[in-house]
Each structure stands twice: as structure tokens, then as C-alpha cells.
Amino acid sequence: MQKLRIAVLISGGGTTLKNLIDWQLARELPVDFQLVISSNPDAQGLKHARAASIPTQIVSRKDFATAQEHSARIFDLCQEHDVQLLVMGGYVEHLLIAPEYENRVINIHPSLIPSFCGQGYYGKRVHQRAVEYGVKTSGCTVHFVDNEYDHGPIIAQRACAVYDTDTSDSLQNRVFELECQLLPEAIAAIAEERVEVRGRVVHVHAII
Ligand SMILES: Nc1nc2c(c(=O)[nH]1)N[C@@H](CN(C=O)c1ccc(C(=O)N[C@@H](CCC(=O)O)C(=O)O)cc1)CN2
Ligand SMILES: NCC(=O)N[C@@H]1O[C@H](COP(=O)([O-])[O-])[C@@H](O)[C@H]1O
Numbered sequence: 001m002q003k004l005r006i007a008v009l010i011s012g013g014g015t016t017l018k019n020l021i022d023w024q025l026a027r028e029l030p031v032d033f034q035l036v037i038s039s040n041p042d043a044q045g046l047k048h049a050r051a052a053s054i055p056t057q058i059v060s061r062k063d064f065a066t067a068q069e070h071s072a073r074i075f076d077l078c079q080e081h082d083v084q085l086l087v088m089g090g091y092v093e094h095l096l097i098a099p100e101y102e103n104r105v106i107n108i109h110p111s112l113i114p115s116f117c118g119q120g121y122y123g124k125r126v127h128q129r130a131v132e133y134g135v136k137t138s139g140c141t142v143h144f145v146d147n148e149y150d151h152g153p154i155i156a157q158r159a160c161a162v163y164d165t166d167t168s169d170s171l172q173n174r175v176f177e178l179e180c181q182l183l184p185e186a187i188a189a190i191a192e193e194r195v196e197v198r199g200r201v202v203h204v205h206a207i208i
Contacts, residue, residue, distance in 0.1 A: 004191035007035040007083040009074070009091040012123075014045015015176070016089030016108060016183065021052045023184045030191045034081040037074055039093045055081075061093050071096040085190060087183075088145065092122055096147055103153075103197050105145040106190075108183045110175045112157055113141040117150035127168040127175065138162050138171060140179045142186040144197065153202045155195060158182045 008017050017036060023029040036049035041058045049056045057077055064070035075098035078086055088095075088107040097105060109117055111126050116138075121129070130138045139159035146152035158178040162171060186204075189195050194205040 001030055001192070003030050003032045004187070005034050005082055005084045006031045006187070007037060007078055007081060007086050008033065008049075009037050009039070009086060009088045009095070010043050010045040011039045011092040012043055012045060012090050014043060014048045014089065016087075016179065017045050018048045019180045020087070020089070020184060020187070021048060021054075025052075029184050029188060031085075031187060034083050035077060037077060039091065045090070067094050068096050072098065075101055085187070087187065089183075090123070094149070095145060097145060102146075103144050106155065106186065107143055107145050107150070107152075108179055109141045109143065109150050110138075110172070110179065111141065112137070112139045112159060113143060113150050113154060117141075119149055121150070124168050124172055127171040130162060131166050131168055131171055134164075135162050138175060140175050140182055142183055144202070153197055153200050155189075155202050155204065156182055156186045 010017055020029065024031055033054040036054050036056045038046055038058050039061055041060060046056050059070065059073050061070050086101060086105040111117055111130060116126050116130050137159050139157055141157045142155045144152040144155065160174050160178055189204050196203045
């Protein structure tokens, strides 16, 4: 099978990127990493990319007048590297999708969308607010990215319990374990051409 040419967008620790690299090294993910793009020159995640010999590019938001110009630079790089799928892993900037990349950008969000998502909801804040609200179930969501935060068609979700003894740290750890399975599974489904988008509804066809 042809491997899917992917790029990963990061802003910080790169824990999602590291997990994808580990899956690819274990030959459980049919992808070739073309590029890691960071919005932050000091992102720790860049070390994971360099250790895996993946080319890196820094595209800082502050170097561009508008989110549109910043996003356009990111998609120009994707075109130059013939990227088929762009994956957000802890990316915090607002991305405006180039028409040719519609339904070719995905994100993993650490809650069950449409709960605890949108502007201001990223990283540990998501879990802090879920614990404060007292929900009994949380989880993670992989979705296609459109021009609104955490709004595009949902590809897959996985849930876990939330206990009244949980802190934002303990919940983050439990959800992250789910993320480490769900995102590679979703990417593999896209690579195997098993994912079909019909309006807002995504059909993920099983392997027969
Ligand atoms: N067009 C889209 N862009 C982005 C999406 C998306 O779904 N559509 N997802 C985010 C990732 N994300 C959660 O999954 C997320 C990240 C950041 C924010 C946020 O509130 N950001 C702050 C700025 C933070 C900073 O610069 O340090 C803000 O906008 O005020 C919300 C959701 C990535 N982009
Ligand atoms: N709203 C998006 C969001 O909150 N993403 C979350 O950032 C973490 C990875 O960040 P890292 O790569 O900086 O470790 C992941 O848990 C991901 O779900």
C-alpha cells in the first residue's frame, strides 16, 4: 500500500507527534512524515522531529500580519512537500483552510466535542473545566478542521470515566492514553481510504 504523505503542525511539547513517530517506527502507521511545522521556535516537539530526521519549519504567527497570511504560508509549505494530510498535534493558532486542503487537515481535541471546546479550550484548561463542571464522562475527538475552532466533521471519538477524585492532571493522563490510540487509528483509516465525508457526517468503513 502507498504510504500517506503527512505533515504535523505543533506549538508545544509535541507529545502527539512523538506518539505518531513511535507508531510509524513500529510499522503500525502507513505514513511518511514529510515535514513538522511549528508556530513556536522553542517548541519542545521540534526535538522529537529532529531526532526522527523529519524536516522542520518554523512559521511564527507574529511574522505575519494576518491569520490568513500565516495560514497561507503553512499551506504553501504543504504543497511544496506534496503533503496529503496535515495533522494538528497541540497546535494553538487559528488556521484558515486553503480550498485545496478542505477535509485534508485533522485535529485531535481532548474532550468529547461539542463539550469543552472552542476558543480558550486547549491543553490542560479543557480538563480543568471538565473536572470543575463535574461531568462523569470525558474523552477525545478526532475531527476534520474547518475555519471554526473544533467545529469540523467528527471522524472518531473515544470516552472514559471521570471520577470525583480526578484532578486536571489525572484526567489529562487518562484522556491522553485514549488519544494515543485514536489518532493513529483515524490516520490509518484515512491512509486506507476508508473515510468518506458526507456533509457533516463522516463514515469510517470497516476493514472487511
Ligand atoms: N480553524 C481552526 N483552527 C484550529 C482548530 C480548529 O478546529 N479550526 N483547532 C485548534 C486546536 N484547538 C483545539 O483543538 C485550539 C487551540 C487553541 C485555541 C485558542 O483558544 N487559542 C488562543 C490563542 C492561544 C495562543 O496563541 O497561545 C486564542 O485563539 O485566543 C482554541 C482551540 C488549532 N487551530
Ligand atoms: N485544543 C487542542 C488541544 O488541546 N490539543 C491537545 O494538546 C495535547 C498535545 O500537546 P503537546 O503536543 O504540546 O504536548 C494533546 O493532548 C491534544 O489533545
